[in-house]
Amino acid sequence: MGERGVDQPVVVLGVCGGIAAYKAVEVLRLLTEAGCAVSPILTEAATEFIGPLTFSALAAEPAEVSLYGGAHPSPHTRLGQKADLVVVAPATADLLSRLVAGRSDDLLTATLSATTAPIVVAPAMHTEMWEQASVQANVATLRGRGVVVVDPASGRLAGGDVGTGRLAEPAVIAATALEVLGGIGHDRDLEGCHVLITAGGTREAIDPVRYVSNRSSGKQGYALVEAAVARGARVTLVTAARRALTPLAAEVTTVVEVDSADEMDRAVASVSSAADVVIMAAAVADYRPVASASRKLTKDLGIPTIELEQTADILAGLVSRRRHGQVIVGFAAETHDVLERATAKLARKGCDLLVVNDVAADAVGFDHETNAVVILGADGSATDVPLAAKRIVAHAVLDRVARLRTTTPIERTPS
Secondary structure: OOOOOOOOOEEEEEEOOOHHHHHHHHHHHHHHHOOOEEEEEEOOOHHHOOOHHHHHHHOOOOOEOOOOOOOOOOHHHHHHHHOOEEEEEEEOHHHHHHHHHOOOOOHHHHHHHOOOOOEEEEEOOOHHHHOOHHHHHHHHHHHHOOOEEOOOEEEEOHHHOEEEEEOOOHHHHHHHHHHHHOOOOOOOOOOOOEEEEEEOEOOEEOOOOOEEOOOOOOHHHHHHHHHHHHOOOEEEEEEOOOOOOOHHHHHOEEEEEOOOHHHHHHHHHHHHHHOOEEEEOOEOOOEEEOOOOOOOOOHHHOOOOOOEEEOOOHHHHHHHOOOOOOEEEEEEEEOOOHHHHHHHHHHHHOOOEEEEEEOOOOOOOOOOOEEEEEEEEOOOOEEEEEEEEHHHHHHHHHHHHHHHHOOOOOOOOOO
16 A cells, blocks of 8 residues: 655545446556545445455555444545545446535545535446436536536447446546646646637538538547636637537637638637637538538439538638737648648648647547647657547647747748
């Protein structure tokens, strides 16, 4: 069993009763390796799936299960007061409900009631449970109270079903916890900076019910917003995705919702001149139908012929009208000859940085919680960011942005 260091942040790790309880061991390991002192709490139900001894062997102190009979007369206040962060993984529907209601009828919920530390919950349950209106209302309530919710992933569930409700990967949960703790090495180096970020995949109308689009979920763009806010920036988000920001980020973020590439181009043009940094994380459609039908195209009309035209090159337009000192970041999703194509795109567009990923790789890019990128610089530099939570990737991008803002800017135009 480890000894707590003087400067170690203390994380109380709550484990609820669910088949995903075994994954909490990996969360504990990752947090410990990152320098945290972890104090585990298992609910009685959790011990039906995994034993406390496993957690005790890896943690800073023995895992606790009960409010009563332990070495300390008030274990919940001891744990709640010393915690710098409380993480619950997996968090069951029952735990979410009890947390919303403020119940404190076991050691974990009593500790949650007795702490002023930030709370991170990672729900895991069957799809039908996750989609219940009551569960979604509880999640929304917790987010409104400032609880950080690590959304469940989609995949194979207990019993062989496939759907949403699978516990997020331990690396994603641990990365989120470290970000909340401020443990990933960033400071408020974007204080007072206005950052414009785009997100999501645009939709180009074919008729009133159909459109041309792509697989972008907007998750990386939204992770960039959260990271920029954490570093002190004021953010304008132009988004074709319909996702929720955390309450903290929403307070200092102006959100402009768009659908098409043309709408995004106009929105970006209207605010970009006032931005210190522009990050084009959106997956903007390269083509759109020349004409959109006013009525739904029905089968009795036969197979339609859809003529396409190119959309505006928003990134090149930004570079062509950039003001002195403005930092511009582009994104490139590739499936082959990744670095060769990205290097050519960087030279062609004339931006300061180009973030490229191989979306044909496993767990990378579109609609995943994780990403792996290479950040190419106009100065010839290349920063490799291996597979990690998208928030970690976002901070890696902003690390490069922050360094650029401290150097003399170079005027560039597209070639």
